[in-house]
Amino acid sequence: MWRKAIATAAARRFGAALHHPWRTIARPHSTTASPSTAVDSIILRSLKEHYIDAQKMNPPPKINPPSPFTVVQGSLDGNGPALKRTYGREEITISVMRIANIIPGDGEGGEDDDADDTNQLCLHLDVSKPGQKESLHFLCALYPDALGIHSVSLRRNADFSSSLHVASTYNGPVFEDLDETTRDAFHNYVEERGVSESLFPFLRAWLYVKDHRNLMQWFKSVGIFISENKKAKDY
Incomplete structure (x- = not known):
C-alpha cells in the first residue's frame, strides 16, 4: 500500500515546477522503427503515463515539526x-x-x-x-x-x-x-x-513528500536520457 502510494503520491504542489521531458520526444518516422528505437518508445510512453498519474494526486496534509525544531x-x-x-x-x-x-x-x-x-x-x-x-x-x-x-x-x-x-x-x-x-x-x-x-507525524509526512519528489525526478531524468538517446539514433 505504501509503495503504491509513493508511486502515485502528491504532486500538485511540486509538479507544476517540474520540466516535462516528454515534449522533447521525436515523432515517429514513417519508416519502420528499429527494435531498439521501438523499445525506447515503449519506455518513454510508460514513463510519461506514470509521471502524469503521479501529478494528479493530491499532496499530503501539511504538518509542521514540533517547536522548536x-x-x-x-x-x-x-x-x-x-x-x-x-x-x-x-x-x-x-x-x-x-x-x-x-x-x-x-x-x-x-x-x-x-x-x-x-x-x-x-x-x-x-x-x-x-x-x-x-x-x-x-x-x-x-x-x-x-x-x-x-x-x-x-x-x-x-x-x-x-x-x-x-x-x-x-x-x-x-x-x-x-x-x-x-x-x-x-x-x-x-x-x-x-x-x-x-516527531513521528511530521517525519513520516516529510519522507512521503521526499520520496515523491525523488520519484518524479527519476521519471524526468530517465525520460530525458532515453529521449536524447532516441534522438541520437534518428540522425
Whole structure:
C-alpha cells in the first residue's frame, strides 16, 4: 500500500515546477522503427503515463515539526538532516529514513508489510558542541507511540573527519548490554532535547513528500536520457 502510494503520491504542489521531458520526444518516422528505437518508445510512453498519474494526486496534509525544531533548508532535495534545533550551546540535527529501506522484509506479508513500513522509521540524532571535534550520535527506531535507542557513539564531525578515523571508530557497546539505569538516562537525555515520538507525524509526512519528489525526478531524468538517446539514433 505504501509503495503504491509513493508511486502515485502528491504532486500538485511540486509538479507544476517540474520540466516535462516528454515534449522533447521525436515523432515517429514513417519508416519502420528499429527494435531498439521501438523499445525506447515503449519506455518513454510508460514513463510519461506514470509521471502524469503521479501529478494528479493530491499532496499530503501539511504538518509542521514540533517547536522548536525547524526544517533544514533544501533537505528535501539532499541527503542531509531533515530537522535542526539548538539546545543551550548544543546543535541538534535529525536525519530519517524508513527501517524497511535498511532491513528489507521478505515480502511475504503483502499489504500488511507495506502498512508497517510507514510506522517504522530510523532516526539519526547528532548532538554537537562548538569547538568539539566529535559529536554524540544516537541511532534510534521511531514509532508512532515510542522511540527506542539502538546505539550511542561518538563520531568525528565533518570538519575534522578523515577516512582513517572513520575506519577505526569504535561505535560503543551494544545498547541493550548497558544496565537499565544507564539506558534510562540516555532516553531522558534525548527526550530533554525534544526527540520523542512527537516527531513521528511530521517525519513520516516529510519522507512521503521526499520520496515523491525523488520519484518524479527519476521519471524526468530517465525520460530525458532515453529521449536524447532516441534522438541520437534518428540522425
